[in-house]
Amino acid sequence: MIQEPVPTLLERVLQRAVRDHAAAEGRRRLPPALHVGIPGGAVRSFELVPGEVLDLALRIELVEAMCRDPLARDVVPLLWLTRGPDGPDVEDLAWAAAAGCAGPELGVRLDLVVVTRRSWLDPRSGVGRRWTRLRH
Template identity: 40%
Template sequence: MSLQAPISRDTHVVLRAAVLEFRESESRRRHAPVTIHVGRPDRVSPTWVVGPGQRLDAALRTDIAAGLLHRALADRALRLAGTPYAWLTRSGGLDLHDADAAWSAAVRGACADAGLAPVFVVVTRDGWVDPVSGVRREWRRLRRWRPPG
């Protein structure tokens, strides 16, 4: 399922959490590996790290996405949270790369086989983008909200 503007408040909160998590985990000195995640950013989610120079064909990417989806759905807490989100984290800007489209197709294929329609976005330090619809959100200074006091 591709995102359509305006997005729901829950989707905004979840995707903002994905960007924050990535920003806090990425070192500026070292490029983060391309990683596919399925679940919810506010919980521990199954991931797959694409190794440097690793070449994956469409069938293998779909199998990986299906395995991550299966693991996410096996987690009772994730299952109760509703349809899982899928996101690809990578360094660079929000301009789309070939890998973004390839992983988007793989996730859509795996989810179609499972009868689900999850949200798939690409997450960078700058924000997130849906590679199908082009809906995006960028931040210049994203900070974790802390209650006053």
């Protein structure tokens, strides 16, 4: 769970995730996706099918599988969901719970944030940032 004050390096990494998502999405709306890695670096993505129900056990397995490669390289990855500008979703908390369960099983602390074209938010703590105009 991300708490205030957010470390400067983490804040820059999360801002990079927002910029990358805004550039990728452009004017069309991309399907929601789970990303694991470091924004701007090696990233693995899993496209989420709207309406498809995944239970907690399957979400945990997906998170663990996606995290194994970075962890094998001694990199603790960041997890982020990308989606449209809609408000908080129950899916956000479901994926945050999966990250919270997978982390201890993998022996690390995993943070998950929700990224839109203009913001990032930790759904567990409510900490986040929003921009009206994102500068590069």
